[in-house]
Amino acid sequence: MLQSCEAQDKQTKKTTSTFEIQKTEQEWKKILSPEAFYVLRQQGTERAFTGKYYKTKDKGVYHCAGCDNPLFSSEHKYDSGTGWPSFWQPIQPQSIGKRIDYSHGMVRNEVYCAKCGGHLGHVFDDGPKPTGLRYCINSVSLVLKKVQ
Ligand SMILES: [Zn+2]
Numbered sequence: 001m002l003q004s005c006e007a008q009d010k011q012t013k014k015t016t017s018t019f020e021i022q023k024t025e026q027e028w029k030k031i032l033s034p035e036a037f038y039v040l041r042q043q044g045t046e047r048a049f050t051g052k053y054y055k056t057k058d059k060g061v062y063h064c065a066g067c068d069n070p071l072f073s074s075e076h077k078y079d080s081g082t083g084w085p086s087f088w089q090p091i092q093p094q095s096i097g098k099r100i101d102y103s104h105g106m107v108r109n110e111v112y113c114a115k116c117g118g119h120l121g122h123v124f125d126d127g128p129k130p131t132g133l134r135y136c137i138n139s140v141s142l143v144l145k146k147v148q
Contacts, residue, residue: 021067021116032066039138040066040118043103043110048083051139055079060146061091062137067116071095072137074144080127080134085142087135088127098123111135 023031028041038044048054053062062072062085072087072095080086090096094114101110101122108122120141127134 019115019117023116028066033140035140036065039140040113040116040120043101043119044138045121046084046138046140051084053085053139053142053144054083056085056144058144058146059148060144062142062144064113064116064118064120065141065143066118067113068143069095069113069115071113071120071142072135078128080136082136084121084136085139086127087137088129088131088133090135096120111137113141 025041029037032040035046039046056077057074059074061070061074062077063070070091072085073091076087076089076091078086078088097112097114097117098109099112101108109124111120111123112118113120118141119138121135121137124134124136125132
């Protein structure tokens, strides 16, 4: 499931060639739900207050729904009131990547999975201490693995 597919990537000339996990659009469609494909691979956003994790307080680690990369810990999650799961830092700085997103007439900092390039959400600077950051993440991009 996590194997790369070099032959296909050469054909498609995707800009995702720097990511460790490489899949074609068709391969992603096979393993992701339509909602997860829309968010992770097409930079979509789930509607506020509709995702499965925005209220979750269970302890555990949130992994990438596309490639299982550990991304966020419940220790850094807080209730931002926005209707999306919110964290003030990733589990490790290198777990995620950021790039400027100019879509929808706004300038935002997009957050993506460093391993597969899957879109996760955006980061804003109105979060709580100590970082002052708010990682606003789509539930559908995440899979919570609970710990006791
Ligand atoms: Zn990923």
